[in-house]
Amino acid sequence: MASPKTIALDAMGGDHGPEVVIPGAALSLERQPALSFVLCGQQPRIEAALAAHPALRAKSRIVHTDLVIAMDEKPSQALRRGKGSSMWLPLEAVKSGEADAAVSAGNTGALMAIAKLVLRPMAGIERPAIAALWPTVKSECIVLDVGANIGATAGQLADFSLMGAAMARAVFHIERPSVGLLNVGTEEMKGNEDVKAAHSLLKSIDALPLEYKGFVEGDQIGQGAVDVVVVEGFAGNIALKTAEGTAKQISTYLRAAMTSSVVSKIGAFLAQGGFRVLREKMDPRRVNGGTFLGLNGIAVKSHGGTDAFGFASAVDLAYEMADSGLIARLTADMDGFHHRLSAAAVAGQQPRDSTGSALGKA
Amino acid sequence: MASPKTIALDAMGGDHGPEVVIPGAALSLERQPALSFVLCGQQPRIEAALAAHPALRAKSRIVHTDLVIAMDEKPSQALRRGKGSSMWLPLEAVKSGEADAAVSAGNTGALMAIAKLVLRPMAGIERPAIAALWPTVKSECIVLDVGANIGATAGQLADFSLMGAAMARAVFHIERPSVGLLNVGTEEMKGNEDVKAAHSLLKSIDALPLEYKGFVEGDQIGQGAVDVVVVEGFAGNIALKTAEGTAKQISTYLRAAMTSSVVSKIGAFLAQGGFRVLREKMDPRRVNGGTFLGLNGIAVKSHGGTDAFGFASAVDLAYEMADSGLIARLTADMDGFHHRLSAAAVAGQQPRDSTGSALGKA
Numbered sequence: 001m002a003s004p005k006t007i008a009l010d011a012m013g014g015d016h017g018p019e020v021v022i023p024g025a026a027l028s029l030e031r032q033p034a035l036s037f038v039l040c041g042q043q044p045r046i047e048a049a050l051a052a053h054p055a056l057r058a059k060s061r062i063v064h065t066d067l068v069i070a071m072d073e074k075p076s077q078a079l080r081r082g083k084g085s086s087m088w089l090p091l092e093a094v095k096s097g098e099a100d101a102a103v104s105a106g107n108t109g110a111l112m113a114i115a116k117l118v119l120r121p122m123a124g125i126e127r128p129a130i131a132a133l134w135p136t137v138k139s140e141c142i143v144l145d146v147g148a149n150i151g152a153t154a155g156q157l158a159d160f161s162l163m164g165a166a167m168a169r170a171v172f173h174i175e176r177p178s179v180g181l182l183n184v185g186t187e188e189m190k191g192n193e194d195v196k197a198a199h200s201l202l203k204s205i206d207a208l209p210l211e212y213k214g215f216v217e218g219d220q221i222g223q224g225a226v227d228v229v230v231v232e233g234f235a236g237n238i239a240l241k242t243a244e245g246t247a248k249q250i251s252t253y254l255r256a257a258m259t260s261s262v263v264s265k266i267g268a269f270l271a272q273g274g275f276r277v278l279r280e281k282m283d284p285r286r287v288n289g290g291t292f293l294g295l296n297g298i299a300v301k302s303h304g305g306t307d308a309f310g311f312a313s314a315v316d317l318a319y320e321m322a323d324s325g326l327i328a329r330l331t332a333d334m335d336g337f338h339h340r341l342s343a344a345a346v347a348g349q350q351p352r353d354s355t356g357s358a359l360g361k362a
Numbered sequence: 363m364a365s366p367k368t369i370a371l372d373a374m375g376g377d378h379g380p381e382v383v384i385p386g387a388a389l390s391l392e393r394q395p396a397l398s399f400v401l402c403g404q405q406p407r408i409e410a411a412l413a414a415h416p417a418l419r420a421k422s423r424i425v426h427t428d429l430v431i432a433m434d435e436k437p438s439q440a441l442r443r444g445k446g447s448s449m450w451l452p453l454e455a456v457k458s459g460e461a462d463a464a465v466s467a468g469n470t471g472a473l474m475a476i477a478k479l480v481l482r483p484m485a486g487i488e489r490p491a492i493a494a495l496w497p498t499v500k501s502e503c504i505v506l507d508v509g510a511n512i513g514a515t516a517g518q519l520a521d522f523s524l525m526g527a528a529m530a531r532a533v534f535h536i537e538r539p540s541v542g543l544l545n546v547g548t549e550e551m552k553g554n555e556d557v558k559a560a561h562s563l564l565k566s567i568d569a570l571p572l573e574y575k576g577f578v579e580g581d582q583i584g585q586g587a588v589d590v591v592v593v594e595g596f597a598g599n600i601a602l603k604t605a606e607g608t609a610k611q612i613s614t615y616l617r618a619a620m621t622s623s624v625v626s627k628i629g630a631f632l633a634q635g636g637f638r639v640l641r642e643k644m645d646p647r648r649v650n651g652g653t654f655l656g657l658n659g660i661a662v663k664s665h666g667g668t669d670a671f672g673f674a675s676a677v678d679l680a681y682e683m684a685d686s687g688l689i690a691r692l693t694a695d696m697d698g699f700h701h702r703l704s705a706a707a708v709a710g711q712q713p714r715d716s717t718g719s720a721l722g723k724a
Contacts, residue, residue, distance in 0.1 A: 074551070137614050147546050150554045184509055184599040189436070192512045192596060218603030222611035234554060235597040237546040239604040241580030246608040249584035252499050254616075264633045271620060271629025 004034045005100045005322045007315055008090030011041030011049075012068045014105025014304045014311070018042075021105065022049035024302075024311025026056040031312075032319050035059065038099050040089035042066060063089055069110045071304060078110030079117060087111060091118040094297040100322035101298035103289075103314050111301055112148055112292060119295040122331055124338045127152070128294035129160050129233070130301070131167055132240055133317070136224030142168050143182075143221060143229040146290060147237035154197035157181065157230055161202060162333050163293040164228035165210035170324035171317065174227060176209065180216035182231035182239070190215065194232070205340055209333050289314035291321065293330075298322055366396045367462045367684045369677055370452030373403030373411075374430045376467025376666045376673070380404075383467065384411035386664075386673025388418040393674075394681050397421065400461050402451040404428055425451055431472045433666060440472030441479060449473060453480040456659040462684035463660035465651075465676050470663055474510055474654060481657040484693055486700045489514070490656035491522050491595070492663070493529055494602055495679070498586030504530050505544075505583060505591045508652060509599035516559030517703075519543065519592055523564060524695050525655040526590035527572035532686035533679065536589055538571065542578035544593035544601070552577065556594070567702055571695050651676035653683065655692075660684055 011021045018041060029035050036059040039046050043064040050057045067085040069078045082088050087110060090102035095118055104111050112130070121128055129145035142164050145152065152160065161179045168177035181198055183191040188199070195215075202212040216225050218239060231239065258268035292299045298321050302314035373383045380403060391397050398421040401408050405426040412419045429447040431440045444450050449472065452464035457480055466473050474492070483490055491507035504526045507514065514522065523541045530539035543560055545553040550561070557577075564574040578587050580601060593601065620630035654661045660683050664676035 135611075137611050150546070182600060184512070184596055218600045218605075219607030219610065221604060222607040231600070234546055235600045238544060238580045238593070238597045239600050242583060242601040242604050243580075243608045245581030245584040246605045247612060248581065249497075249499050250609060250612050258633060261635050264635050267629045267631065267633025269629065271626045271633060273623050273626050 003323060004036065005032075005319055006036045006038060006093075006098065007318050007322070008038040008040065008093035008099035008102045009315075010087045010090050010102070010104035010106055011039045011046050012086040012106075014302065014306065015071070016307075018045045018049040020306065020308050020311055022046065022053060022056065023308035025060075025315055026053040027308055027312035028315035028319070029056050029059060031316065035315075035319060037061070038063060038090065038093050040065060040093075041068070041086040063093075065089060069106055069114075071107050073107055073110055075109040075113035078107070079113050082110065082114055088114050088118065091115055091297070091299060094299070095119055101300065101318035103300045103302060103311075103318050105302040105304050105306065105311060105314070107304070108147070108290070108301055111299065115292050115295055115297075115299045119297040119299065121294055122296055122334060124334050125159055125163075125294040127156050127159075128292050129163060130290040131164060131293050132290050133171070134221055134229070134240075134243070136222050138224035140172070141221065141224055141227055141229060142171075143231070143236060143240065144293065145231065145233040145236050146240045147233045148292070149233045151234065152194060152232035154194050154201050157194060157198035157232065158201050158205075158337070159294070159334070160230045161198075161210060161212070161228065162208070162337055163330060164230060165208075166326055166330035166333055167291060167293060167321065168227045169209075169329065170321045170326040172227060176211050177227035178211045178213050179228040179230060180213045180220070180226035182221070182229050182235065183215040183217065186215045186217060198230075205337070205344065207340070208337065289317055291317065297327065365685060366398065367394075367681055368398045368400060368455075368460065369680050369684070370400040370402065370455035370461035370464045371677075372449045372452050372464070372466035372468055373401045373408050374448040374468075376664065376668065377433070378669075380407045380411040382668065382670050382673050384408065384415060384418065385670035386668075387422075387677055388415040389670055389674035390677035390681070391418050391421060393678065397677075397681060399423070400425060400452065400455050402427060402455075403430070403448040425455075427451060431468055431476075433469050435469055435472055437471040437475035440469070441475050444472065444476055450476055450480065453477055453659070453661060456661070457481055463662065463680035465662045465664060465673075465680050467664040467666050467668060467673060467676070469666070470509070470652070473661065473663055477654050477657055477659075477661045481659040481661065483656055484658055484689075484696060486696050487521055487525075487656040489518050489521075490654050491525060492652040493526060493655050494652050495533070496583060496591070496602075496605070498584050500586035502534070503583065503586055503589055503591060504533075505593070505598060505602065506655060507593065507595040507598050508602045509595045510654070511595045513596065514556060514594035516556050516563050519556060519560035519594065520563050520567075520699070521656070521696070522592045523560075523572060523574070523590065524570070524699055525692060526592060527570075528688055528692035528695055529653060529655060529683065530589045531571075531691065532683045532688040534589060538573050539589035540573045540575050541590040541592060542575045542582070542588035544583070544591050544597065545577040545579065548577045548579060560592075563703075567699070567706065569702070570699065651679055653679065659689065 011018045040063045069087045087106045093099035094102045130148040131144035132146045134141050134143045144164050165177045290301045300314050300318040373380045402425045431449045449468045455461035456464045492510040493506035494508045496505045506526050527539045652663045662680040
C-alpha cells in the first residue's frame with residue numbers, strides 16, 4: 001500500500017519532548033517514506049532537534065505553541081486550559097483532515113479527555129477504550145480496555161469486541177479476528193453479571209465481523225489464545241501493569257542468577273546472543289503505546305518514558321491504522337452491529353436495557 | 363515454637379490423590395516433626411501410599427470414606443452430595459477441634475463452599491476471601507481476594523485488609539504489616555467508588571493493627587511495595603493468573619533464546635547453576651496454595667496439579683498459620699476494628715451505609 005499519510009505529533013509530550021519525539025519520527029520515516037508530519041510545540045526546541053534530521057525536516061510542518069500540558073495535570077484542568085496546546089493541536093489536525101492520525105507521549109488522562117472532546121465518540125459508541133498491544137508466545141494480541149474507564153456494561157463490552165477486532169484487522173491483517181472475554185473462569189456460570197450478559201450477547205448475534213471464542217483467563221493472554229482480549233478498564237489496567245511488573249521482576253531474578261557464580265557469568269557471557277533474543281522478545285518498546293478506539297479519528301498514546309525507538313513504534317502503529325482505513329471500516333461495523341441488535345430487540349429476541357446490557361438471549 | 367499441631371488432609375484431592383498428598387505430608391513432617399495428621403479418603407489407596415513412609419504412618423490417623431468430590435463438580439452440587447466426602451471430613455475435623463487446619467488440593471469452588479458451610483464466617487465478616495502468597499523481588503507478599511467472590515464493598519475491602527495483615531503477621535512474622543489497595547493509579551481520584559471509599563475508611567480509622575500505605579498499582583505487587591495487597595476477587599483473580607501466564611511466557615522465550623545458537627547452548631550449559639537459582643525463584647510450588655481467610659478455622663487450598671514438593675508447601679503454610687494462633691488474633695482484630703467503626707458511626711464521623719461502605723471521612 002504505502003499511501004501518503006500525515007501524522008500529527010505532540011512534540012512536547014513525554015518525559016523528554018522533542019529530543020525523543022523528533023528522532024523517533026525520523027526513524028519511522030526511514031521505514032515509511034510515504035509519511036509526512038505536523039509537529040506541534042515550541043518551534044525553537046523542535047528546530048534544534050530537527051537539525052540532525054534533514055529528511056524529516058523536509059517532510060514536516062511545524063505548528064508553534066508555547067502551551068504544554070504537564071504530565072501530572074488532571075484531565076479536567078487539561079480540558080479547561082489545554083486548547084491550543086501541543087497535545088490539543090495534533091487532534092485538531094486529525095479532526096480537520098489535515099492529519100490522518102495523532103501521536104502523543106503526554107499524560108494519558110489528559111490526552112483521552114481532549115481526544116474525546118475534539119474527535120468525539122463514533123455514532124453509537126458510549127465509551128471509547130484504550131487498547132494495548134500485548135506480546136504473546138505466538139506474536140501479539142490486543143487487550144482493551146486497559147484503563148479509559150472503570151467498569152463496562154454488557155453492551156459496552158460487546159462494542160469493545162468490535163473495536164478490538166477492527167484494530168486487529170488493521171494491524172495483524174486478519175479478516176475475522178478471534179475475540180475472548182477476560183473472566184475468572186471459562187465456564188458459563190463464572191464472572192459478574194456484565195461479563196455473563198456480554199457473553200450471551202456476543203453468542204446470540206449472527207454475522208459479526210469477528211470470531212467470538214467465549215471466556216479466556218488471565219494466563220491465556222500471553223499464550224495468544226485469541227487475537228483480541230476484552231475486559232473492563234479496572235481489571236484490564238491491573239492485568240496490564242501486573243504483567244509488566246512480572247516481566248520486570250523476572251529480569252531482576254535473571255540478572256541476579258547470571259551473576260551468582262563465576263561459571264554462571266562465563267556462561268551468561270557466551271549465551272549473550274540468546275539473551276539478546278530474549279531482551280528483544282521482552283522489549284516493551286516494541287509494543288509501545290496504547291490506542292484510543294471508538295473516536296472519529298486515530299489517536300495513539302506512547303509511553304511517557306520511552307526513547308526514540310519506542311516512540312517510532314507508536315508512530316508506526318498510527319501509520320498502520322491510518323493506512324488500513326480503520327475508522328471507515330469500524331464505523332461500518334458498529335453500524336451493522338447496532339442495526340442487528342435493534343432488529344433483534346424489535347423482534348423481541350434480544351431486548352437491551354437502558355444501560356445497553358443484553359437482557360435475554362436469542 | 364514447634365508446638366504439636368494436627369493437620370487434616372483431603373487425601374483424594376487434586377489430580378493425583380494419595381500418590382502426591384502422602385509423600386507431600388511426609389516431606390512436611392520431616393521439616394516439622396511436631397506435626398500429626400488426619401488422612402481422609404479411600405483407606406486402601408492411602409495405606410498403599412503410606413507403605414513407603416513409616417514415619418508419617420506413625421503420626422497419622424486414617425478416616426475412611428469412598429466419597430470424593432470431582433475436580434469439575436459445581437459448588438452447589440458439592441454442597442448437596444459432599445457430606446462425608448474426603449474434602450468435607452477434614453473441615454469437620456477442624457470444626458470439632460481434632461485438627462488445627464485442613465488442606466485440600468481439590469476443586470476450589472467446592473472447597474470454599476463446604477468450608478463456609480462447615481467452619482462458618484467469623485463474627486462480623488460478610489465474606490471470606492482467598493489469599494495467595496505472591497513472590498516479590500524482596501521476598502513474598504500476600505494478595506487477596508484472588509477469587510472467592512466477585513466485587514467487594516468498601517467495608518469488605520477493609521475487612522480483607524485486616525485479614526491479610528493477620529496472615530502476614532502469622533507467616534512473615536511482621537507485627538504491623540504494610541497494606542495497599544490495588545488500583546489503576548495512586549492518586550486519590552483514581553478507581554471505582556468502592557476502592558475510593560475503602561481508602562477513606564482505612565485512612566480514617568486509628569490504631570489499626572497494620573500500616574495502611576494507600577493505593578498500589580499492578581506493577582508494584584512483584585516489587586514488594588507492601589506486605590499485603592487488597593483487591594476484589596474479579597480483578598485479583600485476573601491479576602494472579604496474568605502474572606502466572608507472564609512467567610510461563612518468559613520461560614518459553616528463555617528456553618527458545620538459550621537454544622538459538624550453539625554458542626548460546628554452551629553458555630546456557632555453563633550457566634545452568636544460575637538458571638537453577640532462577641527456576642527456584644520462579645518455582646510456583648514454593649508458594650503453592652491459597653488460604654481461605656475469614657472463617658472460624660484454617661483451610662488451605664493446594665494447586666490441583668502440584669507434586670509432593672508443592673503439596674508440602676501448602677501443609678507448611680497450614681502449620682505456620684495454626685502455630686501462630688492466627689484465628690484467635692484475627693478474631694480479636696476484627697472485633698476491635700468493627701467496634702471502632704461503630705463508635706465512629708455513632709459519633710457521626712464515619713457513617714456506613716447498608717452495604718458497609720464508608721460514606722464520610724473523620
